[in-house]
Every structure is written in structure tokens, then in C-alpha cells.
Amino acid sequence: LTDAELDQYAGQLNSILTHVAQVAEVAADDVPPTAHPADLQNVLRPDVVSPSLTPEQALSGAPAVEQDRFAVPQILGEEQ
Structure with missing residues (x-):
């Protein structure tokens, strides 16, 4: 990696770790995990079971x- 790439990735990694730390602060043992907010x-x-058409009645109008x-x-x- 070039020095410029290292600087770019270091900044991105720092941002990711900062966000993970914020989530870790909010997450608590007494809050159950959810799949939807x-x-x-x-x-x-x-x-x-409820009354419905018989197969013969349902198919009576079929072409x-x-x-x-x-x-x-x-x-x-x-084939086309």
C-alpha cells in the first residue's frame, strides 16, 4: 500500500472503530436483541375449515x- 492509501484506510478504520464503540456503549445486557426496531x-x-366451492364448482367455468x-x-x- 502507498502512504496515501495507508492514511486513507487508517482514517476509515478509525471511523469504523468509533462507531462500534458508540454502539457498544448503547447496547446493554437488559435490552433483548431484536430483528426489527x-x-x-x-x-x-x-x-x-369453512364452506367453500367443490372442485367441480370451481372448475365449472374454466375454458x-x-x-x-x-x-x-x-x-x-x-422454443421461440
């Missing part, structure tokens, strides 16, 4: 059906 939790509803599924044109793997 806001206390977020997933809001999930209970998984309950094409194959093996009790909507049939759609293949788009992957086709």
Missing part, C-alpha cells in the same frame, strides 16, 4: 380442465 408479530387467524386442475398453455421450455 418495532415490536412486530405475525397476526394469524385460526386455521378453521380447459386437466386432472381436476385449470389447464393453461405451457410457457416455460418452449
